[in-house]
Amino acid sequence: MKVFIITGGSDGIGAEMARQLAATHKADASLVIAGRSQDKLDAVAAQCEALGSQVLTVAMDVSDEAQCRDMVAQATARFGRIDALVNNAGISAQALFEDVTAQDLHWYESLMKVNFWGAVWCTHAALPHIKAARGHIVAVGSLAGLVGVPGRTAYSATKFAMTGFFESLRIEMKGAGVSVTTAFPxxxxxxxxxxxxxxxGEPAGTSGLKEDNAMSVQECARLIIDGMNARQREVVMTAQGKVGRLLKLIAPGVVEQLALKALKNEVRPR
Ligand SMILES: NC(=O)c1ccc[n+]([C@@H]2O[C@H](COP(=O)([O-])OP(=O)(O)OC[C@H]3O[C@@H](n4cnc5c(N)ncnc54)[C@H](OP(=O)(O)O)[C@@H]3O)[C@@H](O)[C@H]2O)c1
Known part of the structure; x- marks a missing residue:
């Protein structure tokens, strides 16, 4: 039996990863899915249980350290081990820095707590169990964690922080047989x-990015799971992302133009 914890397992990429893991491992998978919305967690749990997996849902907020530690404690109390932790819970943000007032700037810290500290706290609590299983740690970062994106000073900062944290941890864990895979969708x-x-700091209700060529959630989840299974260091998801990363070293101005082009006209810097 393999025990997988997925934060942000109630929707989007995390929910799809849970369904794909259940479809592959069936009764051999025990899934812990965590997120704030119990009703959404229940719906995902029912889909995974129908495929034969056992599921523990934990309604929790990753921006609270105690809730992260309690979620991991619940996982080990129920299943006795942890083979993989997928740090996927995250929120996005789109705003030009100069448009954020001093009164509103506090949400930069909130974003950091969810996207970065949530991953650090969950990883810290789960690490002894993952070491015992010689298992996997997965960080769902973003291409915005490799290349700065205009309108995303807050989001890019959280994802660059994840990139550095998990890159360092990967090297620390090498001798322990624990793989650390960072995904860059x-x-x-x-x-x-x-x-x-x-x-x-309110829900945007609209997307600032051009969405026409968006990757399907199914493909993204599959690439992350394949990367985890292969114990890959990184999963850089698009050709543009792979090229952009290298190009940044030799022609950063070109990459900046590409980053601007990803934005819809109405959210571009004036
Ligand atoms: N979609 C993209 O284009 C894209 C691109 C690059 C990277 N990513 C990264 O991929 C990850 C998943 O994104 P997604 O697109 O699947 O987003 P999504 O559909 O909005 O799902 C986000 C998940 O995170 C959970 N979550 C949010 N805040 C939380 C909190 N404070 N505590 C616990 N859980 C929380 C949500 O559950 P509740 O609302 O129930 O709490 C939900 O399950 C994120 O880390 C994101 O940054 C996404």
Missing amino acids: GVVATQIRYRGYNAK
Whole structure:
């Protein structure tokens, strides 16, 4: 039996990863799916249980350290081990830095707590169990964690922080047989940008990015699972992302133009 914890397992990429793991491992998978919305967790759990897996749902907020530690404790109390932790819970944001008022700037810290600290706290709590299983840690970062994106000073900062944290941890864990895989999705067809913060820290209700070539959530989840299974260091998801990363070293101005082009006209810097 393999025990997988997925934060942000109630929707989007995390929910799809849970369904794909259940479809592959059936009764051999025990899934812990965590997120704030119990009703959404229940719906995903029912889909995975129908495929034969056991599921523990934990309604929790990753921006609270105690809730992260309690979620991991619940997982080990129920299943006795942890083979993989997928740090996927995240929120988005789209705002030009100069449009954020001093009164509203606090949401930059909230975003960091969810996207970065949530991953750090869950990983810290789960690490002894993952070491015992010589298992896997997965971080769902973003291409915005490799290349700065205009309108995403907050989001890019959280994802660059994840990139550095998990790159360092990967080397620390090498001798322990624990793999650390960082996934760098591009634009994936979920609701994340619509729910993400605007300059006031309210749900944006609209996406600032061009969505026409968005990757399907199924393909994104499959690439992350394949990367985890192969114990890959990184899963850089789009050709543009792979090229952009290298190009940044030799022609950063070109990459900046590409980053601007990814934005809809109405959210571009004035
Ligand atoms: N979609 C993309 O284009 C894209 C691109 C690059 C990277 N990513 C990354 O992929 C990950 C998943 O994104 P997605 O597109 O699947 O987004 P999504 O559909 O909005 O799902 C986000 C998940 O995170 C959970 N979540 C949000 N805040 C939370 C909190 N404070 N505590 C616990 N759970 C929380 C949500 O559940 P509740 O609302 O129930 O809490 C939900 O399950 C994120 O880390 C995101 O940054 C996405």
